[in-house]
Amino acid sequence: MTFSRQHGLHANLHRRAAVLAAVRAFFASQGYLEVESPNRIPAPAPEAHIDAQPAGAWYLHTSPELCMKRLLAAGFARIYQICKCYRQGERGRRHLPEMTMLEWYAAGCDYTHLMAQCEGLIPNAAQALGLPACIDYQGQAIDLTPPWPRLSVAEAFLRHGDCSAAEALACGRFDEVMGLMIEPRLGWGQPVFLCDYPAACGALARLKPGRPEVAERFELYIGGLELCNGFSELTDAAEQRRRFAAETEQRRAAGKAVYPSPEAFLAALPAMPAAAGNALGIDRLVMLLVDAESIDQVVAFTPEAL
Numbered sequence: 377m378t379f380s381r382q383h384g385l386h387a388n389l390h391r392r393a394a395v396l397a398a399v400r401a402f403f404a405s406q407g408y409l410e411v412e413s414p415n416r417i418p419a420p421a422p423e424a425h426i427d428a429q430p431a432g433a434w435y436l437h438t439s440p441e442l443c444m445k446r447l448l449a450a451g452f453a454r455i456y457q458i459c460k461c462y463r464q465g466e467r468g469r470r471h472l473p474e475m476t477m478l479e480w481y482a483a484g485c486d487y488t489h490l491m492a493q494c495e496g497l498i499p500n501a502a503q504a505l506g507l508p509a510c511i512d513y514q515g516q517a518i519d520l521t522p523p524w525p526r527l528s529v530a531e532a533f534l535r536h537g538d539c540s541a542a543e544a545l546a547c548g549r550f551d552e553v554m555g556l557m558i559e560p561r562l563g564w565g566q567p568v569f570l571c572d573y574p575a576a577c578g579a580l581a582r583l584k585p586g587r588p589e590v591a592e593r594f595e596l597y598i599g600g601l602e603l604c605n606g607f608s609e610l611t612d613a614a615e616q617r618r619r620f621a622a623e624t625e626q627r628r629a630a631g632k633a634v635y636p637s638p639e640a641f642l643a644a645l646p647a648m649p650a651a652a653g654n655a656l657g658i659d660r661l662v663m664l665l666v667d668a669e670s671i672d673q674v675v676a677f678t679p680e681a682l
Contacts, residue, residue, distance in 0.1 A: 385673070385674075385676065387666075388662070388666050388668065388673060388674050389674075389676060391505055391662065391665065391666050392658075392662045392666075392674055394504050394505055395501045395504065395505065395658070395661060395662055395665060396458065396658070397504065398500055398501045398503075398504035399458065399478060399497065399501060399658075400458075401500075402496070402497050402500050402501075403456045403480065406454070406493075407454055408454040408455060408456045408480060409452060409454060409455050409456075410455075410456055410457065410458075411444065411447060411452070411455045411456070411457050412457060412459070413437075413440045413443035413444060413447075413457065413459070414437070414443065415436055415437055415459065415460060415462075416431050416432075416434050416435070416436055416437070417434060417435060417436075417437050417442070417443070418433075418434050418435075418636060418638075419435070419635055419636040419637060419638040419639070419641075420435050420437060420438050420442075420635055420638070421438070421439070421441060421442055421579070421580065421620070421623075421638060421641075422620050422623045422624045422627060422634070422635050422637075422638075423438075423579055423623055424623050424626035424627055424630070424632075425551070426438050426463055427463060427464040427465055427632065427633070428462070428463070428464065428633075428635065429462040429463070429464050429473070430633075435635070436461075436462035437461060437462065438461055438462065438463050439461055439477065439479065439655055440457050440459055440461070440477070440479050441479065441580070441653065441655070442638055442641040443641075444457060444479060444481055444653070445481070445609070445641065445644070445645070445648055445651075445653070446640065446641060446644045447481075448481055448483060448648050448649065448651055449644040449645065449647040449648040449649075450644075450647075453482070453483040453484070453649075454480075454481070454482050454483070455480065455481050456478065456479065456480035456481075457477075457478070457479050457480070458476065458477070458478050458658065459476070459477055459479075460474055460475070460476060460477075461474075461475050461476075461477045462474050462475075463475070467679070469669070469670045469671065470601065470660060470663075470670075470671055471671065472659065472671055472675065472678070472679070473679060474679070475657060475658075475659055476657070476658040476659055477655055477656070477657060477658065478655070478656040478657075478658050478661075479653065479654065479655045479656070480493075480653065480654055481609075481651055481652070481653040481654075482651060482652055482653075483649040483650070483651045484649065484650060484651070485650075485651065485652045486582075486592060486608040486650075486652050487571070487592045487593065487594055487606055487607050487608045487652050489652055490594070490606040490652050490653075490654045491524075491526070491569050491571075491594060491596075491606070493654070494524075494567075494569075494596055494604065494606075494654070494656075495522035495523060495524055496522075497656075498520060498567070498598075498603075498661070499520045499521070499522070501661065501665060502520055502665055505665055505666075507665065509521045511664075511665070511667075512667060513598070513599040513664055513667050514599060514667065514669065516564055516565075516599065517565070518563070518564065518565060518566060518567070518598060518599055519565065519566045520566075520567065520598075521566075524566060524567040524568060524569060524596075525566070525568050525569070526568075526569045526571050526594075527562075527568050527569065527570055527571070528570075528571060528572045528590075529541050529570060529571070529572055529573050529574065529577075529590075530572070530590075532558050532562070532570055533553065533558065536557050536558045536561050537553045537557050537558055538553065538557065539553065541574055542574070545574055545576060545577075550574075550577070558570075559597065559600060559602060560600045561600070562597035562600060563596075563597035563598040563599050563600060563601065564599060564600065567596060567597065567598040568596075568597050568598075569594045569595070569596055569597075570594060570595045570596075570597060571593070571594035571595075572584065572587075572590040572591070572592070572593070572594075573590060573591050573593040573594075574589065574590060574591070575588065575589055575590060575591050577591065577593070578591025578592075578593045578607060579619050579620075579623055580607070580609065580610055580616070580619070581593040581607035581608060581609070581610060582607065582608040582609060582610050582611070591607060592607055592608035593605070593606070593607035593608075594606055594607070596656075598664055599664060601660050601663065601664055602657075602660070603656055603657060603660055603661060603664070604654050604655060604656035604657065605654070605655050606652065606653060606654030606655070607652065607653065607654075608650075608651075608652050609648070609650070609651045609652060609653055611645060611646070611648050611649070611650060611651075612645075613642050613643075613645040613646050616642060616645060617637075617642055620637065620638075620642075659671050659674055659675060662674040
């Protein structure tokens with residue numbers, strides 16, 4: 377990174393700091409404890425499409441999820457964390473291999489509670505920057521005034537895709553249709569929660585009571601940006617072990633690295649209360665609020681400049 381580029385980032389880095397301060401104030405006002413967990417862990421969650429960065433014989437975490445759920449199991453009912461997360465191969469206009477993540481968990485809640493919290497958190501962060509309720513992003517107005525609509529994945533495929541969600545899953549096109557046809561159309565005019573994902577797309581999420589074909593999972597989209605991924609948590613250790621095994625087999629079949637089983641997490645899971653958790657990308661939130669086209673415009677250093 378050249379000096380001139382750093383100088384150009386001066387305003388955005390000040391805004392980023394204000395957003396982080398607003399996030400911390402929001403969670404403090406709701407009685408959440410800020411926690412820290414290790415970045416280097418012996419076993420990441422084995423997700424088929426997320427690749428962990430090796431760090432010696434261990435790995436840099438792709439998310440603090442496993443450790444934070446162990447804290448839930450130990451009796452910490454409302455916790456949040458702002459930390460660096462690491463994912464191999466993720467680099468683009470909206471992606472960094474080292475990103476800043478906000479993650480929070482609440483015992484006794486489900487994913488609808490997290491959606492309501494997003495409706496409070498993000499307008500609060502906008503207000504901290506002196507922005508109005510209706511912001512401008514990439515030349516379009518987006519009204520952050522809640523409530524925000526909920527759109528099921530099934531309906532999104534019917535509305536924006538070229539096939540149903542079930543058909544996309546059956547032929548291996550789910551991510552393609554989501555990424556190319558659906559996501560770019562979401563969250564313009566006002567934010568939208570994309571919710572009730574197919575059960576196969578919720579590796580750590582609880583299935584919806586009475587509707588086992590879908591998981592209680594949502595993603596928030598604003599201006600075509602996916603900002604967060606939240607769900608009601610699965611607390612059945614045997615089912616979680618089965619799902620991890622299925623994800624591991626997908627990784628093996630694709631020729632990807634196979635990770636050790638996260639046994640400490642699985643051992644703690646039976647003690648975890650019913651809860652919900654959400655992971656929100658801070659870099660993308662700042663992109664939205666400062667009207668940045670690229671994630672490079674809101675971080676002090678890019679990998680290429682190191």
